[in-house]
Each structure stands twice: as C-alpha cells, then as structure tokens.
Amino acid sequence: MSAIEPEDESGKDRSADPDALMRNFERLGYIADRSLATSIFLITKLRKPLLIEGHAGLGKTEVAKVLATMLGTELIRLQCYEGLDASSAVYEWNYQKQLLAIKIQEGAAQTVEEKERYIFSREFLLERPLLKSILAQEASPVLLIDEIDRADEAFEAFLLELLSDFQISIPEMGTIQATHIPYVILTSNRTRELSDALKRRCLYHWIDYPTFEKEMRIVRTRLPDIEEELSKQMVRYVQALRKLDMEKPPGVAETLDCVQAVALLGKHQLSADVIEETMGCVAKSMEDGARLRAAGIDQLLSQAT
C-alpha cells in the first residue's frame, strides 16, 4: 500500500515504517515500543499534532528532543505555565528599541507612514516560540508544547487556532503563513482535563510505566557501564515500589537517578542500607518515604533480589 508522501523537504533521515523509526530512536538512546513508534511515525506522515500524556518522568519531553535529532531539525520548546499569554508565547515588539528608533528618526525627512513601517518591521519583532516555529526557513522544526495542562483554558483555545491553520496574524505586519509546517508534540501530566476540541485535533498517546524488560533496556542503553546484575535488582526494586500506593510513583527518570546514585556510592549489590541511602531518589515526599518504610525495606529487598 503506497503512502501519501508529504513533500520530503528535509531529505534527511525519514523512516520508512514504524519499525525503522523505532530503530532510529534506539540508536539515539531512546527505547520506544512499537505503539509509540507508530504514533511518532504518524506525526511525520499525517502532520498532525501528537498529544502525549502520562505520569512525570517517563520521557514525554524526550520524545520531541529525539525526534528533532533524528530529523536533523531544530527543536523549539514552549514551556507552559499559568498566565502564559500571547506576548510570551507568540511574539512581542521590542518596545525599547522602537522608542530609540523613533528618537533617532526624529530629524529624518520621512513621512509618518514610512516611519511607522520601519518601526514595525521584522527588525523590531521579538520572536517567541510559536512564531519562531512558523517562521522556520530551512525545514520543518519540531515544536514541543510542554505541560499544556498548566496553561489557562484561554491559551488552549488560542493554540487550537494555530494548530489548525499554522498561521499567525500580526496586526502591524499582516498574516504570516508557515512555509514549513512544524511537527507538533504536546505533553500533559493530566493535572487537568484538556478541552475536547484540542484533544480531537491531536493524535493521542498514553505513556505508561514500562515493563521490566523495557525498563531494563532503557537502563542498559542509558547507563551501559553499570553491571547488569545491579541494574536488574534496581529495576525490580523500582517496579516493586510502583505497586505501593505512592503519591508520586517513581518514573524512569527516578530509576536512572537511583541506579546512578548506587553506582556512585560504589555499591555492587542492592541492600537494606542502599535502599535507605538512596530513598531520596525514588520517594520525593515525606509521605512517600513513610509509605516506603511501611511497606518494609526487607520485603522490597526480597522482591528485588
């Protein structure tokens, strides 16, 4: 079955099918399963935004970074927060510079219209991430909109417009249409429900905690210098922790931190002491620490070794 190829503007490392993409990701140090690979593959083919949801520390943001590296294109990141508005997400005029320019022009024999056109030219435009992604000249950039659930609903609505038309209008300059439509990845930690309209425009992927085998592969890929046996014990230990009813169960990022911590402490074996010493890597609140203790360190140890 032949694929509908969007014009291949980058000419770079385009993967022919999800499996090839999976291998490319692995080469770059990211272990993706087939399902995630298919989702990412479809972004590159369908040019639809991908919404990735999942708990913290499971590599949501990393997907965008690796995708950008693989495509050999620029990564533009927009970190969302409450109160994020157009002037910090889209564009803003460089007012100070404009004021100076007005002063300098004072004596010049130009009409007001000419002066105005000069003041509102590209030179005075501060490009924020969203505008930058639209203006990209050489190739489609990867636009990462991180933690969209933290932004206000009003911003979400604005984003909706941008994601369907990929154009931004600046009253003083006119409408700017994207020459290269960016690959868009949105991430969310599900602190609130996103609007249905936004979700329906996106492809969706839910990243869950990895299986033992997958997590082992991640640890082996990321930290190849750690002994395999120790890695195995650590992964089993973290996997056991996730079954406790913790407020913030440890993600893969925590596993990696913890394995590294153990290695730095010069330990070759998981023990009760090691668990005690590295507790801060996996239990990130007092309550979670207490839960870990309540579950019994010896109990966890026996599950891991």
Next chain:
Amino acid sequence: MRQEHAQQLAGSIVDFCRFLRTHGFSADMRQTMTALEAAKTIEVRNPQFFASALQTTLCSTMEEWEQFPPLFQTFWGESQPRPRSTSGEYKGPSRGESPEQKEGSSLFLDRPGKQTGAAEGNTKAVYGASTQQRLKKVDFSQLPCDDLALLEEISLRLLRRMSQRLSRRLAISERPTRIDLRRSIRRNITRGGEPLVLAYKGKKPRKNKLVILLDISGSMNFYSLFLVRFAYALQARFERVHTFLFSTNVVDISDLLRTRYLPEALRKLSQRAAGWSGGTRIGESLRQFNQVYGRKLLSRDSIFIILSDGWDTGEPELLASQLRKTKARVQKVLWLNPLLGLKDYQPLTRGMAAALPYVDVFAPAHNLESLLALERQL
C-alpha cells in the same frame, strides 16, 4: 483489486468507529478521517502497526487508551486487520452486543471491564431506593415569595465579592499598575513617538463559575424550597451558574431557573419529577454528576456548592471518593448544611464524616443570615 480491498478496509474502519462510539468513545468524524488517513500511510497487514495507528488516532484520553485493546480484539478478531466477513457486509460482534449495551440504565455505564460489576450493583441499588421515591409533585408557586428581594440582594453582594478574584492574564486597564508599552507606542505614534500618553495594563477580572448541587430528599423538606429560591437568585446574578437537584439521582435545572419570573420557574420545576422528598444517595448522585457533567462544568475557576444535610443512605466510601474527584477539578468545595444552624449539631452522620476531609468550607445554610455570612467565605 487493490482498490477494492482498500475500500473494504475503509468501510470496516468506519464501522469500527461506530462500534467504539457505542462504547462511549467520542470517535467523531474528524478522528475517523484521521484514522483512514493513517491506515493509508502504514503497512496495514502488520497487525501491531494497524492496532497502534488506530489507537493513536481514535483515542483521546487515558481511559479510552486503556479500553482500546480489548475492543480492538473484539472487533477485528484474531489480530486480523479486517473483520471476519468476506462480503462487504459487516457482521461483527458489535451489532450483536450493542442492543444489550444500550439496555443499561444509561450510556455512561457502558464501560466494559472492572467498572461494569460496580455499575450493575449500583443500578440495582438505585432501583431499590427508588421504591422510596414518592415523586411528589409540589406546587411551589403557592408559597410566598416576599423575601425574594432580600435573597437577590444577598446574591448581589456575593457576586461583587467573587468578582474580585483576578486571573493572572494581563489586560488593558486605566489604573496605573503596569505600563502597556505596546499600546503606549501605538497611541503616541502620531506625536512622533514621544510617549505623552501612557497606557496601562492590570489583571483581567474573571468571574468564578458556580456549580450548585441541591439536596431535595425527605430530610431536607424544610429547606429545599428556600434553597431553590436562593439558587434562583444566584442564577439571576451570575453569568455562569449551574444548578442541579439530587436525591437518588441528579437532575439539571439550570435552564428552568433561568426563567425571568420565579413563580413560573417553580411551576415548571414541580413538573419535572426529580424525586422530591425521596431517599438520599449523595455518593451515587455525585458519581452521576461527575460522570455526566463533571468534565464539562468543573474547572479550576469553579466553586462547587453542595446544599445538603449529609443524611446519606448510600456508601460513605463512594461519597468520599467521588467528592475527592470533584475537589481535584475545582477551586473550592463548599458544603452548606442547614442542620449546622441547630445548636448541638455535630457532623457525625457517616456520609458527612466521610465528606468533610474534602470540603474547604463547611457552613450553615438555614436562614438568610447564614447565607449572608457566606459572603465572607467566598
């Protein structure tokens, strides 16, 4: 030949979307189109690619994501990227299943898996409780409405109070808080750019949304009428108020309360049988509310008000877990309890005790003064 095959596949995908919809997925036109496009770009004969592609295009929440694999399996059979029919006509398991799916008490209970058991249990329990429902038709219009003016006055005060919450987005304002350079330059451009007139921006006011759940069960008989009118007064003043009645289940009455003339509203209200003076199942009602309206109505700028005495015949655990869910979505949970006006009242009923940890403000609501005191809480 190939063309024909592709068409057949497209037909099956559309059928599959329809099948998903009967299971509570949104799977709308846009998503269906995306799924069709996706099927064109990947190797559909690889069952894993095919399943993943449909999953990523047709799901939009974690819940849907997790329900997807078994549904996919049911529809497409043994990982075959086409249904088991050879003719164009589709005779999959979905047609067979859908009628019994629809038989359930509501479409929202149609979640397969672990929820089903609980849902069935609840449905039965609801029937059990509804024998107690007397479905009395009350004619409120006979009652005096002379304190309405006062109620309106209170709601007006509440409104002023609540409007003071400012959102963090910045908007143009005349008061000098922060200079809006953009506007300043625009205003002064005709003066050669000399900044003579400055424009300012401040916090943009944004009114909170009110969601009111009003208990109309038997134990609330004395108060429910009075409180309905309070809700009416609020509704007249706030732009965004949603009012619901509950006893054993939830009824939306926002549209009724939006009527101009109160006696008219009350007359219509009494026609909408909603289990007046029936039994109380707060937990179950709240579950229904969360499921049906929660996602649409609750957001971080909403204030959630429950007007109830906390006498609950249902499971306190259900109440607690549902209230926790609600609390996670809203800014504030208020529980107004008319009994709190009684001198020796202690919130010891099982339901009330279970709910208290998730309530931000627990206040009386038995007369006008108590409602007035609410002003300070908001």
